[in-house]
Amino acid sequence: MTLRRRLVLSIVALVVAVSAVIGAGSIVALFSIQRSAIDQQLQYATSRAQKSLQDQGPNGPSLEIGRPSGQAAGTLTVYFLDGTAAVGSVLDNAGDIDRLTGSSVRPLGGVAIDGAAHTVDLGHDLGRYRVTAAPVGPAVLVVGLPMAPVYESVWKLFGWVLVVTALALLAATGVAAVVVRRSLRPLERVAETASSVARMPLERSDALDGVRVPDADPRTEVGRVGTAFNRMLGHIAGAMQARERSEQKVRQFVADASHELRTPLASVRGYAELTRRMGADLPQDVVYAMSRIESESKRMTSMVEDLLLLARLDEGREVQFADVDLTGLVLDAVNDAHAASPDHPIEVDVPDVPVEVQGDAARLHQVVVNLVTNARTHTPDGTRITVGLAPSPNGVDLTVRDTGQGIDPEFLPKLFERFARADSSRSRTAGSTGLGLAIVDAVVQAHGGSVEVASVPGDTVFTVHLPTSRPAAAAGAGAAGAVAATA
Ligand SMILES: Nc1ncnc2c1ncn2[C@@H]1O[C@H](COP(=O)(O)OP(=O)(O)OP(=O)(O)O)[C@@H](O)[C@H]1O
Ligand SMILES: [Mg+2]
Known part of the structure; x- marks a missing residue:
């Protein structure tokens, strides 16, 4: 269940409980107040009845003792002599005297003769009555007043309590829904920001720029959550910046190191070549050693070039956009x-019209060559290789397919990944470094594209998706580069 619900x-339940308690209290209070009032009137009615009994004189009581002036409608008067009801009557609404029958009178015989008020049930016709029994000489005079008006007003109040409780319930639901929604809105904003941060690719530290919860008033509970959240975002951004800085340093170091290595490597290669040319006068094993130095320095040079290229691609440099004819590049x-390995039959599957993209011709050439x-x-x-070019929904697909043994x-x-080789021992002797596909990936990403591989024994396909137009990020980077250059 949501917090809001x-x-x-809870608020609605509280309102119902409070209304019920107040309602029940009011009903009980009303009942007891009304009953006290009836008891008070009963005393007066008893006095009037006693007086009218005295006024009757020696002929004994008649029905008229039930009709002294001032007696209210519904008043019941019964004169018991020797345990039997000698005279019993009830005053009706018109002020007439109705004689009481045996079944109505019978319960009155058991009323305690103590002058106090008691409630008795007189059956269907009369209902409940409040009665007192008082001795009058040898006889007993019982006077009663109906409880019906009390019950009637209690039921009316009950009805009112129900109606008012229902209205209060409606109002409380509406108000609570609005108030709770309004109070929880800041919390929802915090949650929204948190989930948007959770969805963000946090690769660059500026991804979190401007992402802050607006509700950060520390005087409120939600504001405290917001403040803590904002502080946490600040820490994350700080940590990311620190990571970026250290990555940048490593990148710079690799770029500088590879750059610095080029010159001594060129010298080594040059001297090795020179020595080879003068090789006639040298012993055989020195000639062999020099040829190894030459080939290894060539390999090292290409490795250093690859590292430098990767470092520059990482920095977002090294890609100059222009119109590139991919068909010509593939051919x-x-x-x-073909020239390098005549033993591999290579097929080309390109459209008749030239396929053009926005990109860096030299780098894209390197992609095709590496693949x-x-x-x-x-x-x-003998493995058949097919290089294909085909238009795709938002760019061009370059595929390099072979029927070799496939990739594990x-x-x-x-x-x-950089320096990743499937069979490291064999590839190393074959002179591979494991940087080729890393460069392919970096170049393709710098062009806003992607590269995929699908490989089963007998069918390995590398697919490079390239967008036809220049990616927005690269355009931005280019602009920034231009600004930096002018500065
Ligand atoms: N078409 C393929 N068929 C089988 N294995 C492949 C194929 N392409 C790549 N691989 C495997 O992937 C590894 C990585 O390739 P990658 O081009 O990155 O490095 P490399 O070719 O070993 O070295 P480099 O290209 O830097 O000279 C290779 O060592 C090889 O094991
Ligand atoms: Mg390779």
Whole structure:
């Protein structure tokens, strides 16, 4: 049950309980007040009846003792002599005397003769009565007044209590619903902000910029929650900034290190080449060692270039957007691959019209080359490779498919990570570093696209989705870069 519903129900229940208590109290009070009033009138009625009895004289009492002046309608007068009702009458509404029958009189015989008021039930015709019995010489005079008016007013009050309680219930429900909703609105805002933060991809520290709960008045309970929440968001943003700073430092370090390594590597390679050219005069094993130095320095150079590229892509640099003819780019890459490994039959499946996208030609070329090179180097000779281009709903799909042995499903989730190789020992000797697909992923992301892989033995497909137009984030980054450049 929601907090709101629980609060409303509690308030309504409280109103009902209070109304019930007040109603019951009023009914009990009304009953006892009215009964006291009847008892008071009963005393007067008894005095009047006694007086009228005395006035009757020696002939003994007649029905007329029930009709002294001032006696109210419904007054009952019974004269008991030796335990039997000698005379019994009740005054009707018209002021006439009605004789009482035996069945109505019988219950009066048992009334205590103490002058106090008692309630007796006189059956259907008369109902309940308040009566007193007082001795008059050898006889007993019983006088009674009907309780019907008391019960009538009690029932009326009960009806009123019901109506008022129902109205109070309606009003309380309405007011409680409005008040509770209004009071909980700030809490809802806090909850909304919290869930929107929960849905946010918190990759960049500025994601939380401007995300604050407006209700942060520390004098209210909700405000305290809001304040704590805002403070927590501040801490998260701070932690994210710290992480970004340290990532930035690492990136900068990798970029600087790779940049600095290029020059000494170029020297090493140059000297190795030079030595090879003069190789005629050198012993065989020195020539071999120099060729190893040369090839390893080449490998290291390409690794350093890859690292530098990745570091720059991470920084959001290194991609210059222009119109790129993807068809021409694919054809070039395939021709190069043909030349490099004639044992892999390579097919091209591109539309007749040139496919163009907004992007960086050199980087996209690298994407195609990396994918085709993988299909060549990680599959046995004779494996058929197909490179395809096809328009997709909001861009272009570039596919590189091969019929090789496939990629281990356990390795697939790590495929695009840096330095990830399925068979590290073998790939390392084959001269691979595990950076190729990481670069593909980074370049494609910088273009606002995505890359997917599906692999089963005999069919491995890498699909690169590229949007035709420049992504908004890259456009923003470009603009920011331009501002920075002018500054
Ligand atoms: N078409 C493919 N068929 C089978 N395995 C593949 C294929 N493409 C990639 N792989 C596996 O994925 C690993 C990672 O590929 P990636 O291109 O990132 O690195 P690499 O080719 O090993 O090295 P680099 O490309 O940096 O020279 C490879 O080592 C290989 O095990
Ligand atoms: Mg590769």
